[in-house]
Amino acid sequence: MALATKADTNPDLGITDDLVVERDYEKHQTTPGATRTMVLNMGPQHPSTHGVLRLLLELDGETILKAAPDIGYLHTGIEKEFEAKLYQQGVTLTDRIDYLAPLSNNLVYCLAAEKLLGLEIPPLAQWTRVMLTEFTRLNSHLVWLGTHAIDIGAMSVFLYCFREREEILRIFEMFSGQRMMTSYFRIGGLALPHPRGWQKRVKDFIDIFPSRIDEYEELLTGNRIWTGRTQGVGYISLEDMLDLGVSGPMLRAAGLAHDVRKDAPYSGYEKFDFAVPTRTENDVFARYLVRVAEMRESTRIIRQALEGMPSGSHQADAPGIVLPDREKMKTQMEALIYHFKIVTEGFRVPEGEVYQSVESPRGELGCYMVSDGTQKPYRVHWRGPSFGNLQAIPKMIEGTLIADVIAALGSMDFVLGDTDR
Amino acid sequence: MLPESLTTYPTAAALADLATGGKFEFGELTVEVAPENILTALHRLKHDLKFERLSNVTGVDRYPAEPRFEVVYHLQCITGKERIRVKARLSGANPEIESAVPVYRSANWYERETFDFFGVRFLNHPNLTRIMMPDDWEGHPLRKDYPMTGYRY
Numbered sequence: 001m002a003l004a005t006k007a008d009t010n011p012d013l014g015i016t017d018d019l020v021v022e023r024d025y026e027k028h029q030t031t032p033g034a035t036r037t038m039v040l041n042m043g044p045q046h047p048s049t050h051g052v053l054r055l056l057l058e059l060d061g062e063t064i065l066k067a068a069p070d071i072g073y074l075h076t077g078i079e080k081e082f083e084a085k086l087y088q089q090g091v092t093l094t095d096r097i098d099y100l101a102p103l104s105n106n107l108v109y110c111l112a113a114e115k116l117l118g119l120e121i122p123p124l125a126q127w128t129r130v131m132l133t134e135f136t137r138l139n140s141h142l143v144w145l146g147t148h149a150i151d152i153g154a155m156s157v158f159l160y161c162f163r164e165r166e167e168i169l170r171i172f173e174m175f176s177g178q179r180m181m182t183s184y185f186r187i188g189g190l191a192l193p194h195p196r197g198w199q200k201r202v203k204d205f206i207d208i209f210p211s212r213i214d215e216y217e218e219l220l221t222g223n224r225i226w227t228g229r230t231q232g233v234g235y236i237s238l239e240d241m242l243d244l245g246v247s248g249p250m251l252r253a254a255g256l257a258h259d260v261r262k263d264a265p266y267s268g269y270e271k272f273d274f275a276v277p278t279r280t281e282n283d284v285f286a287r288y289l290v291r292v293a294e295m296r297e298s299t300r301i302i303r304q305a306l307e308g309m310p311s312g313s314h315q316a317d318a319p320g321i322v323l324p325d326r327e328k329m330k331t332q333m334e335a336l337i338y339h340f341k342i343v344t345e346g347f348r349v350p351e352g353e354v355y356q357s358v359e360s361p362r363g364e365l366g367c368y369m370v371s372d373g374t375q376k377p378y379r380v381h382w383r384g385p386s387f388g389n390l391q392a393i394p395k396m397i398e399g400t401l402i403a404d405v406i407a408a409l410g411s412m413d414f415v416l417g418d419t420d421r
Numbered sequence: 422m423l424p425e426s427l428t429t430y431p432t433a434a435a436l437a438d439l440a441t442g443g444k445f446e447f448g449e450l451t452v453e454v455a456p457e458n459i460l461t462a463l464h465r466l467k468h469d470l471k472f473e474r475l476s477n478v479t480g481v482d483r484y485p486a487e488p489r490f491e492v493v494y495h496l497q498c499i500t501g502k503e504r505i506r507v508k509a510r511l512s513g514a515n516p517e518i519e520s521a522v523p524v525y526r527s528a529n530w531y532e533r534e535t536f537d538f539f540g541v542r543f544l545n546h547p548n549l550t551r552i553m554m555p556d557d558w559e560g561h562p563l564r565k566d567y568p569m570t571g572y573r574y
Contacts, residue, residue: 071552071553072551072552072553072554072555075553075554077562079538079563080562080563080567080569081569083569084569115447116447242473242474242499243473243525243526243527244526244527245474245475245476245525245526245527245531247474256499258499263499263502264502264504352446352447353446353449353451353506354447354449355449355476355495355504355506357476364476364497366476366477366495368477368479368493368495370481378481379481379482379563381477381479381493383476383477383495387530388476388477388527390530391526391527391529391530420553421553
């Protein structure tokens with residue numbers, strides 16, 4: 001993005017992607033004593049942008065006149081790469097998109113491919129998927145809460161949040177063998193059967209976690225510095241958010257009870273009892289309260305999944321699509337042939353196009369998958385929630401003070417890997 | 422022309438005069454419109470049929486078929502819990518379509534992304550520049566005739 005450009009933006013649409021600095025410079029030259037604005041370049045290495053977001057801020061004193069986000073620093077061409085990979089290989093790419101919510105990404109990709117294939121997923125796999133995506137939500141919200149608090153100046157919350165997050169990562173490691181890039185959900189079910197002793201690990205965690213949430217709330221909710229920095233900050237109207245494509249907790253903090261898990265249930269979410277927390281204040285503090293309440297609801301869902309976990313197979317009955325059991329592969333000729341063919345050739349997916357969306361910790365995560373009947377996706381478009389949410393930044397921070405930018409950005413909870421893909 | 426089978430869907434029926442095709446597959450409704458009618462269709466969907474949110478805008482390259490590009494819009498009606506996919510096909514020689522920004526402001530970045538990756542030009546877009554690739558990048562990476570490894574190697 002050019003810093004100084006003469007092309008003015010369209011004022012009617014409220015779009016301020018370009019900063020018009022030259023205009024003000026000329027004004028200053030011709031009329032001495034006129035107010036001069038300053039352009040501040042924030043990022044891409046600014047710690048509070050949580051990654052590589054660059055913001056250009058045009059300031060009049062401490063007031064922001066214009067803001068222009070500049071993204072693309074973390075673009076890795078994942079959508080192009082999908083087209084060169086077999087369907088089952090694509091799962092590993094999805095982890096790397098939103099690296100704080102890898103299992104939500106696995107899930108949406110698998111659901112899209114399964115929709116095209118018309119696969120029936122056994123209940124055990126569905127419930128495990130629900131349980132682990134809720135763990136992902138906890139994981140992501142904990143990182144958000146810790147870093148958001150540290151941005152505003154509360155150091156200890158960060159340490160407490162990462163203590164619990166560590167335990168969640170250990171649970172991920174127990175299930176999948178990986179802490180972050182899990183790739184545990186595969187097309188047709190799960191990568192591995194449940195590990196031994198997982199119930200105790202999960203139970204220990206959810207028994208203690210609600211008291212840990214109380215601990216964070218004790219540190220923050222009534223804290224005068226915290227409320228002073230967050231209440232009434234970062235307001236943006238609900239109409240603007242809908243028009244700008246915002247989704248997730250931001251909408252719920254503005255009073256709209258919109259949640260993909262309720263509106264279009266996937267993977268058996270309709271069988272779980274949980275509430276969609278909403279607030280109406282529509283500021284940074286309300287978004288904090290909504291996410292904290294969501295953590296409590298996620299804990300409830302995990303408890304239901306743990307207590308009602310069905311028995312059965314962890315993979316669908318689809319011999320040409322899911323890899324055969326290791327033991328069968330070593331003893332039966334047919335299983336060996338299937339194994340060889342799936343790994344080397346992949347499987348054909350019927351022609352068609354689907355759009356699958358799930359509720360990721362950040363909002364609506366969508367996967368638009370086009371198949372041309374071959375073993376590789378023809379086109380995969382990733383509708384990352386952070387990309388949609390980031391568009392609302394100028395509207396949210398223009399006219400506010402520069403000190404509030406950090407709080408407003410943090411309340412959005414974006415991940416640049418998800419934005420840039 | 423809207424296929425006979427789609428006339429039972431109220432959303433599709435409301436677009437019947439603009440539709441050039443459509444289908445209902447995998448529980449998802451798709452309506453195709455001519456590129457010159459895209460703004461009329463989106464405007465009607467937003468204001469008359471209450472599709473409040475545009476989820477995304479993206480492209481599909483059908484190279485070497487003609488018309489080569491598909492521009493795909495996913496819309497969502499939050500109150501009615503409904504989704505629709507609107508599609509317009511553009512020729513490979515001159516991929517141009519009216520920008521959806523006057524109807525949905527969220528189209529802004531999605532159209533920049535589609536321009537960046539496919540080279541589809543959105544007319545009357547407020548700031549049609551590259552968003553992911555560097556400003557001086559040559560070519561449009563998601564086109565099917567753009568090699569996987571890029572041109573530099």
